[in-house]
Amino acid sequence: xxxxxxxxxxxxxxxxxxxxxxxxxxxxxxxxxxxxxxxxxxxxxxxxxxxxxxxxxxxxxxxxxxxxxxxxxxxxxxxxxxxxxxxxxxxxxxxxxxxxxxxxxxxxxxxxxxxxxxxxxxxxxxxxxxxxxxxxxxxxxxxxxxxxxxxxxxxxxxxxxxxxxxxxxxxxxxxxxxxxxxxxxxxxxxxxxxxxxxxxxxxxxxxxxxxxxxxxxxxxxxxxxxxxxxxxxxxxxxxxxxxxxxxxxxxxxxxxxxxxxxxxxxxxxxxxxxxxxxxxxxxxxxxxxxxxxxxxxxxxxxxxxxxxxxxxxxxxxxxxxxxxxxxxxxxxxxxxxxxxxxxxxxxxxxxxxxxxx
Ligand code: C5P
Numbered sequence: 001x002x003x004x005x006x007x008x009x010x011x012x013x014x015x016x017x018x019x020x021x022x023x024x025x026x027x028x029x030x031x032x033x034x035x036x037x038x039x040x041x042x043x044x045x046x047x048x049x050x051x052x053x054x055x056x057x058x059x060x061x062x063x064x065x066x067x068x069x070x071x072x073x074x075x076x077x078x079x080x081x082x083x084x085x086x087x088x089x090x091x092x093x094x095x096x097x098x099x100x101x102x103x104x105x106x107x108x109x110x111x112x113x114x115x116x117x118x119x120x121x122x123x124x125x126x127x128x129x130x131x132x133x134x135x136x137x138x139x140x141x142x143x144x145x146x147x148x149x150x151x152x153x154x155x156x157x158x159x160x161x162x163x164x165x166x167x168x169x170x171x172x173x174x175x176x177x178x179x180x181x182x183x184x185x186x187x188x189x190x191x192x193x194x195x196x197x198x199x200x201x202x203x204x205x206x207x208x209x210x211x212x213x214x215x216x217x218x219x220x221x222x223x224x225x226x227x228x229x230x231x232x233x234x235x236x237x238x239x240x241x242x243x244x245x246x247x248x249x250x251x252x253x254x255x256x257x258x259x260x261x262x263x264x265x266x267x268x269x270x271x272x273x274x275x276x277x278x279x280x281x282x283x284x285x286x287x288x289x290x291x292x293x294x295x296x297x298x299x300x301x302x303x304x305x306x307x308x309x310x311x312x313x314x315x316x317x318x319x320x321x322x323x324x325x326x327x328x329x330x331x332x333x334x335x336x337x338x339x340x341x342x343x344x345x346x347x348x349x350x351x352x353x354x355x356x357x
Pocket of ligand 1: 223
């Protein structure tokens, strides 16, 4: 797996940083860099497992009604909040009193900051709905390629909102990444061409495209906004995630009642759930935790690269283990471009002595 590290200025780099402050002959990584490696690695694994589990869940045939996506979103949100509460509890040396103190101080006594988190939370809810519209109107290949544009919007928001500076090689790496992803994404077209195609009218294609384009902007904005809040505050990422999750839960419950209220009254919130559904819910909750950690310890742009690598990984697993994918030379070219882009992005941000970033 590719190793992503950080520079001392907090900018991402792909090459190990020798820590001169330690004056050690063995290159040692600071804890924040180790956390960056670990969080990015786990994100690659989580995204890959989620894609494969979802694909597996789609191939399962069942007599029962299908589970409600809105209910799965709420369950994942609850699981995420519980996991974050346990992490804060651990950080407070398992003292219930200290846990109460932190929650009161950070959530109840800081209503403005708590309200600030309603912004990314509301945008994420909108985004999840937009992606549903996009997926209902576009084929999987077009959807995946177009949604990778979020890496570019994320870079634009990082530059404008966080004052991040990207060098010419980094911009170039973003362009190469987009080209690589576009080539890699050729494969679902081959897969879907075997399956019966849904007749997609031009207007529904346009609607799907608009939805995914708006989702690219919302993903970039919400991610960078959350990064700004996290990097401006000393409080643990888990406390902020509880705040984000609480709003997510409220918006999610509204979604359940608006979209699926009737069905919930008829067959309950957990209709159609099976072990695979719970696995998807758990992986989605884990995703929320890992994404928060990646945003804190790495950044949103590297998050985009990590998910691109996971697209390649899940495709390779499809080929070697599931044997439902026959890669072409175009796929390999695309994969090489993505890996090259990842290295190029890190190369430029390696600090040069005395050069401001
Ligand atoms: O596509 P994108 O990377 O923007 O998706 C981010 C997803 O991660 C959203 O579905 C959002 O709900 C979720 N998320 C989360 N917790 C965070 C940040 C994002 O659950 N702290």
